[in-house]
Amino acid sequence: CISVCINITSCFCPTSLNIRPCIYLVNISTQYLNGCMDLDFRPFQFSQSLIFAIEEINNSSFLLPGVSLGYKIYDTCSSSAMGVRMAMALINGNDNSNLDEPCTKPTQAQAIIGESYSSVSTATFFSVTFNIKFTLAHLVKYFGWTWVGAIRRDDIYGNSGMAAFTEAAEQLGICLEYSLPFFRTYSQEKVLRIIQQIKSSTSRVIVAFVAYFDWEILLNVFYEHNITGYQWVGTQAWISDSTVAIMDEHKILQGAIGLVIPNTTTTGLKEFILDIYPLKSVGSTIFTEFWEALFKCKYTVQNDSEGTTVCTGQEKLSEMEDAFTDMTLMPVFSNVYKGVYAVAHTLHDLLGCTQSCPTKKQPDPLTVSFKVRFKTKEGEEVYFDKNGDPVAKYEIINLQTIEDHHEFVTVGLYDFSLPAHNRLAVNAASIVWAQNTNQVPVSVCSESCPPGTRKAVQKGKPICCFDCIPCAEGEISNMTDSIKCEQCHQDYWSNLRRNECVKKETEFLSFEETMGILLTAVSIIGAFMTIIIAIIFFKHKNTPIVKANNSQLSFLLLFSLALCFLCSLTFIGRPSEWSCVLRHTAFGITFVLCISCVLGKTIVVLMAFRATLPGSNVMKWFGPPQQRLSVLAFTFIQALICVIWLTTSPPFPVKNLKHYKEKIILECQLGSAVGFWAVLGYIGFLALLCFILAFLARKLPDKFNEAKFITFSMLIFCAVWITFIPAYVSSPGKFTVAVEIFAILASSFGLLFCIFLPKCYIIILKPAKNIKNQIMGNVPVK
Numbered sequence: 001c002i003s004v005c006i007n008i009t010s011c012f013c014p015t016s017l018n019i020r021p022c023i024y025l026v027n028i029s030t031q032y033l034n035g036c037m038d039l040d041f042r043p044f045q046f047s048q049s050l051i052f053a054i055e056e057i058n059n060s061s062f063l064l065p066g067v068s069l070g071y072k073i074y075d076t077c078s079s080s081a082m083g084v085r086m087a088m089a090l091i092n093g094n095d096n097s098n099l100d101e102p103c104t105k106p107t108q109a110q111a112i113i114g115e116s117y118s119s120v121s122t123a124t125f126f127s128v129t130f131n132i133k134f135t136l137a138h139l140v141k142y143f144g145w146t147w148v149g150a151i152r153r154d155d156i157y158g159n160s161g162m163a164a165f166t167e168a169a170e171q172l173g174i175c176l177e178y179s180l181p182f183f184r185t186y187s188q189e190k191v192l193r194i195i196q197q198i199k200s201s202t203s204r205v206i207v208a209f210v211a212y213f214d215w216e217i218l219l220n221v222f223y224e225h226n227i228t229g230y231q232w233v234g235t236q237a238w239i240s241d242s243t244v245a246i247m248d249e250h251k252i253l254q255g256a257i258g259l260v261i262p263n264t265t266t267t268g269l270k271e272f273i274l275d276i277y278p279l280k281s282v283g284s285t286i287f288t289e290f291w292e293a294l295f296k297c298k299y300t301v302q303n304d305s306e307g308t309t310v311c312t313g314q315e316k317l318s319e320m321e322d323a324f325t326d327m328t329l330m331p332v333f334s335n336v337y338k339g340v341y342a343v344a345h346t347l348h349d350l351l352g353c354t355q356s357c358p359t360k361k362q363p364d365p366l367t368v369s370f371k372v373r374f375k376t377k378e379g380e381e382v383y384f385d386k387n388g389d390p391v392a393k394y395e396i397i398n399l400q401t402i403e404d405h406h407e408f409v410t411v412g413l414y415d416f417s418l419p420a421h422n423r424l425a426v427n428a429a430s431i432v433w434a435q436n437t438n439q440v441p442v443s444v445c446s447e448s449c450p451p452g453t454r455k456a457v458q459k460g461k462p463i464c465c466f467d468c469i470p471c472a473e474g475e476i477s478n479m480t481d482s483i484k485c486e487q488c489h490q491d492y493w494s495n496l497r498r499n500e501c502v503k504k505e506t507e508f509l510s511f512e513e514t515m516g517i518l519l520t521a522v523s524i525i526g527a528f529m530t531i532i533i534a535i536i537f538f539k540h541k542n543t544p545i546v547k548a549n550n551s552q553l554s555f556l557l558l559f560s561l562a563l564c565f566l567c568s569l570t571f572i573g574r575p576s577e578w579s580c581v582l583r584h585t586a587f588g589i590t591f592v593l594c595i596s597c598v599l600g601k602t603i604v605v606l607m608a609f610r611a612t613l614p615g616s617n618v619m620k621w622f623g624p625p626q627q628r629l630s631v632l633a634f635t636f637i638q639a640l641i642c643v644i645w646l647t648t649s650p651p652f653p654v655k656n657l658k659h660y661k662e663k664i665i666l667e668c669q670l671g672s673a674v675g676f677w678a679v680l681g682y683i684g685f686l687a688l689l690c691f692i693l694a695f696l697a698r699k700l701p702d703k704f705n706e707a708k709f710i711t712f713s714m715l716i717f718c719a720v721w722i723t724f725i726p727a728y729v730s731s732p733g734k735f736t737v738a739v740e741i742f743a744i745l746a747s748s749f750g751l752l753f754c755i756f757l758p759k760c761y762i763i764i765l766k767p768a769k770n771i772k773n774q775i776m777g778n779v780p781v782k
Contacts, residue, residue, distance in 0.1 A: 136165055144440070
């Protein structure tokens, strides 16, 4: 037999040997060499699957034509150290075993099929694929379990598997309350500590990374200590094993769910595994050991052995129901079968390579494995990703109790080849949970935070343990378990539940609200009264009292007062560009017009007294034309101030977001504060000047001295506007506008009542006094 190299161009193949080339595949398995405790049927079935695949390939005319595959099967006795030693010897070509094969020259192993137990495989090949652990984390997350416990076998399988699961769990926001190691040889003290940890925990879901034979001890211990009602999540290593279901006579694992390899069938494989008679025909010692273990008998019985059954060799395998005849692990057997075919296809591609071939004798497995893609005879496609891993595909099964016995029911599927949002499909309605309920168990450290709150991690605890803190005002969270609250836009505010931003209420002095209606009514009443007084004065314009008080200025004053009343209406309603400009300029100009008229009337009183002195002709300098001109001049100055104000920085509408957090105040920004206070200052200056002059003329020797009433009206006017300033500055929102309107109305009514009400009283109620002699003081007063 010649050695077949991977790099064909560098191989020396003698042509004188007319023998098919032989490539050795090695299966490191735990089963039947001397020195182990006993024979384990499961690895034996795996080895049978390997032999079945090799015989199919050797009989194939299109796969590896002209090349025979050989195999060596080693027993590690479930020892990681022995598995590593054997693998290293095979890889380095130091295999000293004798081969009873047609080949005359031992060849270096071209492939190693993994050990039947993950812990030994992990140690042997230094790395394994942990797709199932990541998938298991997604399954746990799917059911909302964020606070789980774990039991792991204290070996490479359990510790590595738990490390991979923990990594995936952390990415998905799942926390482990505990992760407890366990091994069959643990002392009773260690096992009791595991029991106490489970009992003192709050999680109700336990993920188990153990082997199927570990449950023989665990189930008994759990039953003794009443560890029941927990939801178990399992791996392929035990969740679908019928022996576990048989062990669980107290229904500790009732409702357990987990991941298994999808159920597949390989034609002829089951029959080949169960057909062990070829071993007998070659006189193999393996057959004797196997037969004795299967039927619990002995071919050779010592004289002192009592009660020992003698093997006849005629026992019927068809009547047996045990671990060997149990085919529930057929998907795993099929995986061994597909693994051998993957190696064969890889060798076939390498041997048939014509260009871009590997230059090394042993090519990099990752370089060649992900290129392999083939279909089994049942039509199933087998391929690997760029990391050399098969694409993950698992069935989700549920351990249900039906008529007092366990059954494995498929309730879902995880297919990594599908898009991320479609990979996990679960029929939750068909699942029976722990304690035989239809309600999904709850296993969380803290209840989910509802919308309107955020999670705050509890100090010193995992991220799954948190408090729910209500969002602050102006912030919301609109989803469950938010880690932060979002700030609302400046025009929006959070509702009472803090789960939605709602448009802020806008505040301004409206015509529809009570205060707006009252102020509007008072403004209209004031304007109406002014018009009525103007009509009264017009009807009695030829009477002495109207003539004596400068009728032209009186009518101009009444006109300006009517405008003052009406200009207050511009302060009511939603602020706009035009209303902001109009309200301040109209107010400033109309009030200056009003004060100018009062000032003119005051000056007329003083001039009239001066005119009665001998030799005085002062009235010719302040006649009606000059009076009108003075009013026009004073008003023009105010108009000029307003024009400068509107030209440089006019008032404009703004949204005041600072005064109230939960609502928006619509108001008019002054633009230039200097312009606003210049307008008010000018009005104040004229009012003060008018008050001083009226005060000086209040005791002039006149029967009906108008200066007294002007003095009183100016006193009211000044008092109103002096109190207006602090009230205006301190009033919030729409009340600022209301204070300004009140000041306008109060000062306007003060002028109207103080100057014109006494005259109307005489005109209407005391017409006898409305004669020239009474006005001039010639008639004695009674």
